[in-house]
Amino acid sequence: MPLSTSKYRYIDCDPDLCIGCQICEYVCSYSKTGEYNTYRSRIRTVRVDEVLITALACRTCENAPCVVACPQNALTQHPETGIIMVDAQKCDACAWCIEACDFGAISINPASKLAEMCDQCEELEEGPQCVKWCPKEALSLTTPDQQGQKARKAAIKSIKDEILPVIPLKETTC
Amino acid sequence: MFGYSGKILHIDLTERKTWVEEKPEDWYKTWIGGVSMATRLCWENIKPGCDAYSPDNPVCIANGIFAGTPVPVGGKYGLASKSPQTGMIGDSLSGSWFTIALKRANWDGVVIHGASEKWVNIFIDDDRVEFRDATKLLGKGTFETEEAIRDGLADDQVRSATIGPSGENMVRFANVTNDGRQAGRTGHGAVWGSKKLKAVSVRGTHGIPVADPETLNQLAFDITKEAQGPHTSKYRLLGTSTNVLNMNKLGLLPTRNYQEGVFEDAEKVSGEYLHDHHKVKTIACAQCPIACEQMSVVKSGPWEGSMTGIEYECLFANGSNLGINDMNAVIKLISIADGSGMDAITMGLTISWAMETFEKGIFKKEDFKCKKYPEGFELKFGNGEAAVTTAELIRDREGIGKVLSEGTHVASQMIDKERGTETWKWTMQAKGLETAGYDGRGLKTFALGSAVGVRGPCHNRTAAYDPDIQGEVDRFKVDERRGELAKDTEEYAAVYDTLPLCKFIRRCFTGKADRAGAWPTIAKLINATTGWEFKYEDVDLIGVRAHTIKKAFNIREGWKREDDTIPYRWMHDPMTKGPSAGHVVSDEELEYMKDLYYTAKGWTKEGMIPKQQLIELGMPDVAEQIGV
Numbered sequence: 001m002p003l004s005t006s007k008y009r010y011i012d013c014d015p016d017l018c019i020g021c022q023i024c025e026y027v028c029s030y031s032k033t034g035e036y037n038t039y040r041s042r043i044r045t046v047r048v049d050e051v052l053i054t055a056l057a058c059r060t061c062e063n064a065p066c067v068v069a070c071p072q073n074a075l076t077q078h079p080e081t082g083i084i085m086v087d088a089q090k091c092d093a094c095a096w097c098i099e100a101c102d103f104g105a106i107s108i109n110p111a112s113k114l115a116e117m118c119d120q121c122e123e124l125e126e127g128p129q130c131v132k133w134c135p136k137e138a139l140s141l142t143t144p145d146q147q148g149q150k151a152r153k154a155a156i157k158s159i160k161d162e163i164l165p166v167i168p169l170k171e172t173t174c
Numbered sequence: 175m176f177g178y179s180g181k182i183l184h185i186d187l188t189e190r191k192t193w194v195e196e197k198p199e200d201w202y203k204t205w206i207g208g209v210s211m212a213t214r215l216c217w218e219n220i221k222p223g224c225d226a227y228s229p230d231n232p233v234c235i236a237n238g239i240f241a242g243t244p245v246p247v248g249g250k251y252g253l254a255s256k257s258p259q260t261g262m263i264g265d266s267l268s269g270s271w272f273t274i275a276l277k278r279a280n281w282d283g284v285v286i287h288g289a290s291e292k293w294v295n296i297f298i299d300d301d302r303v304e305f306r307d308a309t310k311l312l313g314k315g316t317f318e319t320e321e322a323i324r325d326g327l328a329d330d331q332v333r334s335a336t337i338g339p340s341g342e343n344m345v346r347f348a349n350v351t352n353d354g355r356q357a358g359r360t361g362h363g364a365v366w367g368s369k370k371l372k373a374v375s376v377r378g379t380h381g382i383p384v385a386d387p388e389t390l391n392q393l394a395f396d397i398t399k400e401a402q403g404p405h406t407s408k409y410r411l412l413g414t415s416t417n418v419l420n421m422n423k424l425g426l427l428p429t430r431n432y433q434e435g436v437f438e439d440a441e442k443v444s445g446e447y448l449h450d451h452h453k454v455k456t457i458a459c460a461q462c463p464i465a466c467e468q469m470s471v472v473k474s475g476p477w478e479g480s481m482t483g484i485e486y487e488c489l490f491a492n493g494s495n496l497g498i499n500d501m502n503a504v505i506k507l508i509s510i511a512d513g514s515g516m517d518a519i520t521m522g523l524t525i526s527w528a529m530e531t532f533e534k535g536i537f538k539k540e541d542f543k544c545k546k547y548p549e550g551f552e553l554k555f556g557n558g559e560a561a562v563t564t565a566e567l568i569r570d571r572e573g574i575g576k577v578l579s580e581g582t583h584v585a586s587q588m589i590d591k592e593r594g595t596e597t598w599k600w601t602m603q604a605k606g607l608e609t610a611g612y613d614g615r616g617l618k619t620f621a622l623g624s625a626v627g628v629r630g631p632c633h634n635r636t637a638a639y640d641p642d643i644q645g646e647v648d649r650f651k652v653d654e655r656r657g658e659l660a661k662d663t664e665e666y667a668a669v670y671d672t673l674p675l676c677k678f679i680r681r682c683f684t685g686k687a688d689r690a691g692a693w694p695t696i697a698k699l700i701n702a703t704t705g706w707e708f709k710y711e712d713v714d715l716i717g718v719r720a721h722t723i724k725k726a727f728n729i730r731e732g733w734k735r736e737d738d739t740i741p742y743r744w745m746h747d748p749m750t751k752g753p754s755a756g757h758v759v760s761d762e763e764l765e766y767m768k769d770l771y772y773t774a775k776g777w778t779k780e781g782m783i784p785k786q787q788l789i790e791l792g793m794p795d796v797a798e799q800i801g802v
Contacts, residue, residue: 019458019465026244035381036243051455051469135398135463
């Protein structure tokens with residue numbers, strides 16, 4: 001599976017922290033539809049083999065395959081934020097974008113018959129509601145570079161015992 | 175109406191037909207949901223006096239108020255039928271996605287009548303019901319069954335409650351599993367098996383409107399954040415398994431079939447050991463911000479790769495209670511129970527009864543002949559491999575498993591009749607349900623709570639160990655407060671079991687778990703969801719009504735005062751070691767406490783409910799049938 005090499009921010013989920021509670025789906029569907037319905041959530045939790053759990057939303061890929069795939073040219077990508085925008089006049093719900101997305105981050109709204117995906121709650125001052133609500137702070141609005149920084153820190157923490165044997169490790173798991 | 179659809183779905187497996195029953199808002203205000211509504215549905219739809227395995231015993235499923243909303247830990251449902259273990263009400267709770275899917279399909283409850291000729295998987299697809307052939311699902315474990323149904327329907331949002339091989343084989347204490355969680359006790363899986371009902375699957379696509387979403391969101395958000403603090407740290411870090419060492423310190427950790435209350439190897443089968451050596455991941459039920467399920471794995475040896483979620487009750491039952499100090503064997507045992515869909519508590523206590531029966535020379539090696547061990551094996555305390563093999567025999571009803579799969583009550587009757595023995599004296603059960611992991615000899619309020627428990631002795635339905643352990647009363651003595659305490663703790667628990675909310679959230683409203691600390695916020699949550707005007711007293715009444723309808727059900731099924739009892743061992747065999755050594759609950763103490771309890775409840779000396787009380791609680795039809 002190709003990883004995003006995007007410069008844009010996206011909602012990332014740390015699978016070590018995610019507990020699979022789906023609270024992100026409730027608040028997402030509520031803020032987008034006014035009702036609690038995880039079917040209409042633009043972020044989806046996935047659980048495989050009982051313990052592999054994470055949440056996925058649009059990763060704002062650079063040269064986004066969904067935009068390329070759309071035969072109606074209904075999808076465009078914001079040049080600064082990378083957020084995918086859907087032209088309601090052009091989208092005909094053909095679902096090619098869904099097939100093009102490697103992360104399963106797009107769905108067709110059964111009422112409006114339009115493609116929809118995470119827009120990072122850009123209309124809200126306080127930002128993405130899923131990030132705000134996530135009880136385990138597993139979700140963050142981040143970029144691949146910031147993820148790299150986090151990984152480097154985690155890597156050095158994992159060898160902390162060898163380099164700083166006197167400092168007790170703080171409990172960090174949930 | 176907000177929070178409810180006003181509709182109950184009835185499904186008849188015999189006739190393969192369905193119908194819709196509409197209920198008025200007042201009915202919901204009385205019965206709310208969870209165990210209360212499920213029991214009420216059972217009261218309305220069962221043929222009184224029927225056998226638990228007969229088509230006349232319905233399967234009743236009831237959602238809660240908060241399922242599908244962001245209210246933390248509100249994703250739970252109640253499941254009720256007449257229990258094949260007790261012959262009385264079998265009411266269980268389970269969490270997670272299944273109930274939310276059902277809520278989104280716009281059903282408040284489901285009643286399944288009759289019995290199918292062929293194995294069936296009911297598929298509730300919003301308002302359409304399909305009877306799907308379940309032949310291909312037979313023999314599959316609980317998790318595999320759910321996955322196979324999702325694959326078959328090609329929709330990963332389909333949620334199912336299923337039985338595993340144990341339920342198919344009608345192991346009397348088989349249970350119902352959904353999303354890795356169990357409606358664990360009282361034998362629902364056997365009832366489903368008797369109906370050839372392999373699974374109920376749901377796809378619900380509707381949104382859930384509530385009366386005041388802004389208020390509800392704010393309340394839910396605050397509780398969600400509070401649930402990350404010290405009030406839930408016990409559950410988040412180690413889960414309830416931390417109780418192993420706590421109980422051991424108090425001399426209350428059931429050891430070798432409750433012969434003792436301290437286990438010399440408690441450390442090795444403790445929550446702490448589990449966390450350090452076997453934990454893979456902590457996971458949550460849907461809609462839960464706490465996450466207490468400690469997924470644990472066997473890393474090496476013959477059972478390598480066995481994995482399941484572990485909490486205190488299944489841990490004590492299959493660890494210290496079997497004298498086993500090898501956590502690998504304990505995980506394997508619990509994974510057999512969970513994977514095949516049976517109650518891990520009753521399974522553990524049945525194996526421990528068989529172990530004691532073996533060590534007393536009544537069971538012999540040749541009683542344990544099976545395919546794996548054609549010469550039989552020695553089922554001694556501490557022998558992990560023997561315990562694991564026995565669990566497999568129970569699951570498959572093979573050899574001695576035919577007897578043991580009946581649970582300790584029926585199994586002991588069979589053996590005692592056949593061999594002229596008194597093995598019933600070390601069955602750790604009352605009303606036919608095996609006891610929880612708190613020893614009543616050192617917790618006298620809890621002994622009373624267990625005796626009067628409407629579904630049998632159960633830690634979830636009575637929190638009467640609390641005043642004992644907290645030191646509110648002398649745990650070894652009996653005094654006049656015990657009746658009130660048993661009443662208060664069971665009615666308190668019944669509020670949570672009816673909404674339902676998981677009790678682990680109880681300190682997250684204000685920091686205090688008592689009624690004053692929790693009820694005002696719970697009332698606000700109810701009102702924001704439904705638009706009702708519930709007050710403190712109304713929340714309190716939820717628990718009283720829930721408990722009353724369950725008791726009424728039992729009375730109609732023939733309950734008598736003498737059914738309220740505790741295991742023989744708690745009354746006659748004192749432990750010899752540890753801080754709780756030397757104590758029993760005497761017959762006089764038990765009868766005295768029962769008198770106090772019935773008085774506190776406003777019942778007659780025989781434990782019957784006065785007509786007037788039932789009428790005041792808004793149950794005139796119940797008053798008519800069983801009131802005195």
